[in-house]
Amino acid sequence: MSVRRIAAKAGVSIATVSRVLNNDPAVRAETRDKVLAVANQVGYVPTTGRRVKTQLAFCYTSEMSLAHRFDATLLEGIVRGADEAQFEIVIVNLLRDRKSNESYTQFFMRKGIRGVILRTNAESRDTCKQIAAEGFPHVVIAERFDDSAVNFIEGDSYPDSVRAVEYLISLGHRRIGFGMHNIADRDHADRRQGYRDALAKHKIPFQENYVFEYPWTMSGGATVMEMLMNMKNRPTAIYFADPMLAVGGVKKAVESGVHVPRDISIIGFDDTDVRFSVHPTLTAVCQDAAGLGFEAASWLASSLEQPGEMRLQKRVPTFFEINHSTAPPREAGP
Amino acid sequence: MSVRRIAAKAGVSIATVSRVLNNDPAVRAETRDKVLAVANQVGYVPTTGRRVKTQLAFCYTSEMSLAHRFDATLLEGIVRGADEAQFEIVIVNLLRDRKSNESYTQFFMRKGIRGVILRTNAESRDTCKQIAAEGFPHVVIAERFDDSAVNFIEGDSYPDSVRAVEYLISLGHRRIGFGMHNIADRDHADRRQGYRDALAKHKIPFQENYVFEYPWTMSGGATVMEMLMNMKNRPTAIYFADPMLAVGGVKKAVESGVHVPRDISIIGFDDTDVRFSVHPTLTAVCQDAAGLGFEAASWLASSLEQPGEMRLQKRVPTFFEINHSTAPPREAGP
DNA sequence: CTGAAAGCGCTTACAG
DNA sequence: CTGAAAGCGCTTACAG
Numbered sequence: 001m002s003v004r005r006i007a008a009k010a011g012v013s014i015a016t017v018s019r020v021l022n023n024d025p026a027v028r029a030e031t032r033d034k035v036l037a038v039a040n041q042v043g044y045v046p047t048t049g050r051r052v053k054t055q056l057a058f059c060y061t062s063e064m065s066l067a068h069r070f071d072a073t074l075l076e077g078i079v080r081g082a083d084e085a086q087f088e089i090v091i092v093n094l095l096r097d098r099k100s101n102e103s104y105t106q107f108f109m110r111k112g113i114r115g116v117i118l119r120t121n122a123e124s125r126d127t128c129k130q131i132a133a134e135g136f137p138h139v140v141i142a143e144r145f146d147d148s149a150v151n152f153i154e155g156d157s158y159p160d161s162v163r164a165v166e167y168l169i170s171l172g173h174r175r176i177g178f179g180m181h182n183i184a185d186r187d188h189a190d191r192r193q194g195y196r197d198a199l200a201k202h203k204i205p206f207q208e209n210y211v212f213e214y215p216w217t218m219s220g221g222a223t224v225m226e227m228l229m230n231m232k233n234r235p236t237a238i239y240f241a242d243p244m245l246a247v248g249g250v251k252k253a254v255e256s257g258v259h260v261p262r263d264i265s266i267i268g269f270d271d272t273d274v275r276f277s278v279h280p281t282l283t284a285v286c287q288d289a290a291g292l293g294f295e296a297a298s299w300l301a302s303s304l305e306q307p308g309e310m311r312l313q314k315r316v317p318t319f320f321e322i323n324h325s326t327a328p329p330r331e332a333g334p
Numbered sequence: 335m336s337v338r339r340i341a342a343k344a345g346v347s348i349a350t351v352s353r354v355l356n357n358d359p360a361v362r363a364e365t366r367d368k369v370l371a372v373a374n375q376v377g378y379v380p381t382t383g384r385r386v387k388t389q390l391a392f393c394y395t396s397e398m399s400l401a402h403r404f405d406a407t408l409l410e411g412i413v414r415g416a417d418e419a420q421f422e423i424v425i426v427n428l429l430r431d432r433k434s435n436e437s438y439t440q441f442f443m444r445k446g447i448r449g450v451i452l453r454t455n456a457e458s459r460d461t462c463k464q465i466a467a468e469g470f471p472h473v474v475i476a477e478r479f480d481d482s483a484v485n486f487i488e489g490d491s492y493p494d495s496v497r498a499v500e501y502l503i504s505l506g507h508r509r510i511g512f513g514m515h516n517i518a519d520r521d522h523a524d525r526r527q528g529y530r531d532a533l534a535k536h537k538i539p540f541q542e543n544y545v546f547e548y549p550w551t552m553s554g555g556a557t558v559m560e561m562l563m564n565m566k567n568r569p570t571a572i573y574f575a576d577p578m579l580a581v582g583g584v585k586k587a588v589e590s591g592v593h594v595p596r597d598i599s600i601i602g603f604d605d606t607d608v609r610f611s612v613h614p615t616l617t618a619v620c621q622d623a624a625g626l627g628f629e630a631a632s633w634l635a636s637s638l639e640q641p642g643e644m645r646l647q648k649r650v651p652t653f654f655e656i657n658h659s660t661a662p663p664r665e666a667g668p
Numbered sequence: 669c670t671g672a673a674a675g676c677g678c679t680t681a682c683a684g
Numbered sequence: 685c686t687g688a689a690a691g692c693g694c695t696t697a698c699a700g
């Protein structure tokens with residue numbers, strides 16, 4: 001009785017109400033305004049009718065927060081990509097109101113969502129696989145899969161992680177630490193592996209106590225730097241494979257009177273431009289998170305316009321940028 | 335013929351297709367899977383049917399970017415607030431596909447949106463007023479209005495802007511600069527006014543050339559600091575009323591060998607926690623942007639559940655935090 | 669420019 | 685557990 005109630009209140013037929021809601025230019029302006037006023041007044045919410053067909057979702061499959069700069073930056077690119085393709089982005093928490101026994105396809109269709117951009121981690125990889133198996137339009141962002149049914153786009157930080165550590169070695173460093181967000185995903189595992197492989201390649205023994213896995217915050221970085229400074233045989237350089245850890249690490253060093261890079265070389269990781277916010281500007285492995293988001297959304301939108309099924313399995317290389325936080329160690333040259 | 339086509343392909347009746355799409359537990363698992371597989375295969379998009387009733391929109395009414403940390407942080411809070419109230423957030427560009435002659439109410443209803451959180455600036459204030467006049471559920475975030483029909487919630491940075499500048503004066507500073515994002519909104523006008531009023535209160539003449547309005551980026555801040563350092567009668571302190579300007583300013587000073595706070599005192603502005611990312615930690619006027627977003631979304635969601643109309647016109651005070659980037663000027667005590 | 673009525677696509681009470 | 689058919693809410697071709 002929804003359209004009917006508005007019609008009654010406004011003193012017009014339901015046909016006119018429908019025309020107004022669909023912006024039929026034939027309707028007289030006064031009639032239109034009257035109907036819309038009533039609609040807002042009674043808080044009209046259509047229960048059926050034409051549905052929105054232009055929504056993509058940015059889904060987080062686990063506890064995630066836009067407080068993390070990486071996710072905020074991904075979203076920035078996603079929104080731009082969707083906007084260009086005339087789609088809107090809905091932010092959907094997959095942990096919330098999916099009903100019991102509801103498949104992902106059912107859930108997304110109920111929400112009026114055409115395709116999904118999935119943000120995941122180690123614990124929720126199966127969710128991504130299931131969505132892919134159901135055949136719902138999707139693309140996972142910032143993670144990779146061997147399963148050929150799963151579409152993904154991710155930054156490939158392995159080669160530059162090797163390169164970053166080799167750069168430190170080339171400067172003469174032998175005691176090199178590694179700091180990372182304590183998260184279990186492939187992307188981070190790659191960075192750690194890059195560190196280990198670079199050491200191995202140059203026959204530098206790997207030391208468990210040089211590896212720090214902490215929360216991704218500045219205080220996480222400060223903690224790492226503090227622990228590192230208190231070691232008796234302390235590293236002369238460290239590769240922080242997470243942006244805020246590096247920022248917190250530099251801050252702690254400078255605060256403690258430890259000069260960067262004279263006393264310790266620091267390589268950071270950057271999804272945006274935080275490497276420029278500290279002094280000295282960080283040498284860093286960099287990835288364009290906004291670009292990843294943009295490409296994910298653009299691809300998903302265009303795949304919906306194609307009739308056949310499309311596949312995307314893409315790894316975008318990071319880049320390595322040398323700035324002012326790295327130098328030869330004080331004690332010895334190469 | 336949409337449901338019909340799936341029904342034909344899957345060899346069931348349209349009733350069964352409908353039941354599957356609505357997750358009726360009576361349907362046999364195999365039937366369900368078969369129907370869903372076909373639905374995904376043909377790329378089924380419902381054209382009518384039950385509509386989503388749980389979407390709020392975060393609307394930008396002008397060129398805006400989530401690249402700006404403030405907006406990203408607002409959104410973080412908005413998403414949390416919406417999530418708690420069982421709503422989803424859609425990000426909507428009001429500049430994009432509103433049809434000609436379509437009212438805002440018509441536009442939002444077409445998109446299936448129940449209420450809107452509006453982000454605005456000086457040029458788009460009228461948009462907000464019009465949406466309010468139409469009676470569509472809304473709340474403007476981070477801007478204020480005299481019009482009693484417009485709901486808003488904003489951070490009130492005036493009192494602490496006065497306080498910040500007075501704090502510099504109390505330390506003995508007399509030549510105090512002011513740097514700000516060159517944006518025309520009331521919030522920023524308040525900060526500039528706070529600066530002027532603090533000077534006036536202490537009978538310090540206002541100098542036009544001590545005021546810098548630049549883009550909100552780090553390089554904007556660096557430019558300001560560079561210009562400031564080249565002045566012959568240069569300020570001994572500056573209040574940057576935008577986060578990244580302050581960060582860029584500190585960076586530039588330190589890079590140039592100008593000690594903070596010995597050579598220049600800097601007060602920043604912080605929406606999140608960037609004041610901690612630089613050395614020295616910034617004395618700053620701080621506002622909880624995520625909190626603003628959370629409250630806006632929570633209020634809007636709850637107002638939709640109420641039968642009558644609700645009003646919100648709220649100003650949330652900032653807070654002033656003294657850290658290590660401020661000290662008495664070198665030349666003279668108070 | 670608007671209404672009465674047929675129509676459309678999805679949903680659901682009833683039957684088996 | 686599924687289908688045939690009535691029903692619901694919105695939309696639209698037709699009439700004036």
